[in-house]
Amino acid sequence: MWNPKRETMKREELEKMQFLRLKQTLESVYQLVPHYRKKFQEKGVEPGDIRSLEDIASLPFTIKDDLRDNYPYGLFATPMDEVVRIHSSSGTTGIPTVVGYTRGDLEVWSEIMARTLAAAGGNHESVIHIAYGYGLFTGGLGVHYGAEKIGGTVVPISGGHSKRQIRMMKDLGTTLLACTPSYALQLAETIEEMGVDHRDLQLKSGVFGAEPWSENMRRVLEEKLPIDALDIYGLSEIIGPGVSYECMAKDGLHINEDHFLPELIDPQTGEVLPDGSTGELVITTLSKETLPVIRYRTRDITTLKREKCSCGRTHVRMDKVSGRSDDMLIIRGVNVFPSQVESILLNMGKTEPHYLLVVDRKGNLDTLEVWVEVSEEMFSDKIRGMEELERLIHEEINSILGVSAEIKLVEPKTIERSQGKAQRVIDKRKQ
Amino acid sequence: MVNQISVFLENKCGRLVNVCQTLGRENINIRALSIADTSDFGILRLIVDQPERALSVLKEEGFMAMETEVIAVEIPDSPGGLADVLHYLEEAEINIEYLYSFVEKPAKDALILMRLDDIEKAKKVMEEKGIPLIGGERIYSL
Numbered sequence: 001m002w003n004p005k006r007e008t009m010k011r012e013e014l015e016k017m018q019f020l021r022l023k024q025t026l027e028s029v030y031q032l033v034p035h036y037r038k039k040f041q042e043k044g045v046e047p048g049d050i051r052s053l054e055d056i057a058s059l060p061f062t063i064k065d066d067l068r069d070n071y072p073y074g075l076f077a078t079p080m081d082e083v084v085r086i087h088s089s090s091g092t093t094g095i096p097t098v099v100g101y102t103r104g105d106l107e108v109w110s111e112i113m114a115r116t117l118a119a120a121g122g123n124h125e126s127v128i129h130i131a132y133g134y135g136l137f138t139g140g141l142g143v144h145y146g147a148e149k150i151g152g153t154v155v156p157i158s159g160g161h162s163k164r165q166i167r168m169m170k171d172l173g174t175t176l177l178a179c180t181p182s183y184a185l186q187l188a189e190t191i192e193e194m195g196v197d198h199r200d201l202q203l204k205s206g207v208f209g210a211e212p213w214s215e216n217m218r219r220v221l222e223e224k225l226p227i228d229a230l231d232i233y234g235l236s237e238i239i240g241p242g243v244s245y246e247c248m249a250k251d252g253l254h255i256n257e258d259h260f261l262p263e264l265i266d267p268q269t270g271e272v273l274p275d276g277s278t279g280e281l282v283i284t285t286l287s288k289e290t291l292p293v294i295r296y297r298t299r300d301i302t303t304l305k306r307e308k309c310s311c312g313r314t315h316v317r318m319d320k321v322s323g324r325s326d327d328m329l330i331i332r333g334v335n336v337f338p339s340q341v342e343s344i345l346l347n348m349g350k351t352e353p354h355y356l357l358v359v360d361r362k363g364n365l366d367t368l369e370v371w372v373e374v375s376e377e378m379f380s381d382k383i384r385g386m387e388e389l390e391r392l393i394h395e396e397i398n399s400i401l402g403v404s405a406e407i408k409l410v411e412p413k414t415i416e417r418s419q420g421k422a423q424r425v426i427d428k429r430k431q
Numbered sequence: 432m433v434n435q436i437s438v439f440l441e442n443k444c445g446r447l448v449n450v451c452q453t454l455g456r457e458n459i460n461i462r463a464l465s466i467a468d469t470s471d472f473g474i475l476r477l478i479v480d481q482p483e484r485a486l487s488v489l490k491e492e493g494f495m496a497m498e499t500e501v502i503a504v505e506i507p508d509s510p511g512g513l514a515d516v517l518h519y520l521e522e523a524e525i526n527i528e529y530l531y532s533f534v535e536k537p538a539k540d541a542l543i544l545m546r547l548d549d550i551e552k553a554k555k556v557m558e559e560k561g562i563p564l565i566g567g568e569r570i571y572s573l
Contacts (some may be wrong), residue, residue, distance in 0.1 A: 018511050176530075222540050243451075374439050374495050375495075376495070376497075379437075379439055379495050379497055381437030381474055381476065381497060381499050381546070382436075382474075382528055382529070383467045383468075383469060383474060384528075386439075386469075386472065386474070387469065408471060409441075409471065409472055411439060411440070411442055411446075411493070411494065411495060412493055412494075413493050414441070
């Protein structure tokens with residue numbers, strides 16, 4: 001454990017600390033960020049009205065559009081001469097969002113990433129291979145800071161050139177891999193293709209984030225690489241990677257609660273949900289200087305668990321993100337998350353998770369095609385066997401999602417491989 | 432016993448050509464082939480002169496390919512020739528997954544390739560009935 005004093009803090013003390021930091025954050029945004037003052041006033045609340053952590057429910061939410069509308073620096077609470085770094089999230093829907101950091105913010109980021117990597121078994125002896133993209137994306141540099149902080153040997157290889165990545169991992173004795181789960185899978189496949197023996201690799205664990213992934217994907221990665229595969233979570237609007245991380249118990253991701261205050265809400269009504277419910281994660285930053293964010297709607301669907309973890313950490317855990325309200329497809333009125341399809345395919349125990357959902361509309365009816373790449377395990381040289389497979393996938397999807405899909409078996413490597421975030425959906429209704 | 436290569440192909444232009452070009456470039460000769468297909472995909476089954484090399488070059492090219500064992504029997508190229516063989520298999524309750532044939536040069540006998548659910552049992556039956564099984568080596572070098 002990197003910082004046992006903080007990571008195992010008693011709930012009571014932790015909540016006291018959270019409340020003090022919340023008050024400071026609220027005062028600061030109210031004084032320094034016109035957007036927040038206006039929104040607070042519209043709701044008729046002032047920082048002084050917040051007398052407990054629960055009172056936060058009376059504050060307005062912040063959404064991604066607020067960051068876009070205030071592009072680039074409108075939400076910054078520090079003068080620009082204190083801002084030492086800019087990152088930006090990919091503007092898939094138009095205007096990108098820009099986030100800023102003071103030196104203090106970068107220090108916090110390093111700290112929480114140090115905790116993340118230590119929880120994955122990282123230490124000063126680790127050789128840490130960072131195959132997240134470097135640049136405006138927060139993945140590369142975020143992990144980088146944590147890796148340097150714990151004193152590991154950092155290999156800032158960034159994404160791409162998979163064969164070279166494998167060679168370097170082998171030659172340098174990499175022990176810890178950090179990248180997106182889809183890229184980890186691609187690396188695992190490249191290892192197989194190159195015929196590299198796992199005994200020639202020193203790899204022990206991996207921290208994978210920036211896109212949601214399932215328990216089944218964990219099983220595949222742990223088997224293929226073979227390593228402990230851990231989920232890490234974060235978003236640039238909050239800080240980047242390091243908001244929460246899994247420990248070796250692999251039973252939820254510990255949210256760094258001394259820096260981030262989590263809530264769970266009903267995405268439809270905005271009401272705060274009781275513990276144990278599934279809903280959308282909302283985060284308020286408690287120590288951010290340049291870009292404090294109040295009740296940010298992450299759009300990530302999860303569950304919060306407050307029971308103590310077997311690792312001894314007291315910070316609340318969130319389940320692996322099971323979907324994004326953004327990614328949610330509504331097909332014939334039914335909510336569908338691509339991650340559900342991934343779980344189904346992997347649960348069938350036969351397919352590698354290379355799949356694509358193609359949604360279209362014919363007449364007034366939505367259609368769903370699920371393309372699945374044929375893997376070694378599922379290939380039969382009998383037509384009957386292949387048709388049986390199609391039928392099974394069709395039935396599983398129908399029973400779990402409640403939507404009928406046309407299954408299309410495709411040849412290996414037909415579906416485009418990504419080095420960043422995986423594209424799992426083509427929605428032709430929007431084109 | 433004969434080693435057959437099966438390849439998964441999507442029903443789209445150029446896929447069969449790609450397989451044949453890949454094998455041609457590697458100097459691998461196709462002895463017999465059959466395609467089974469649905470509207471979406473097909474399974475190409477090949478008898479080639481170098482099955483192991485064919486499997487590895489096809490996989491390198493990114494095809495989903497596998498090796499399966501089939502048996503080859505030689506039957507007289509005359510009416511009723513195949514019926515006898517099928518009858519013996521039926522009697523012994525051996526299921527035929529699929530079969531295809533090719534004619535030897537010069538065309539005196541026909542060769543039938545069969546994928547069966549119980550190859551060992553089929554070998555015994557053929558032996559008892561005096562129907563010659565053709566080994567891989569001979570088929571590959573035809």
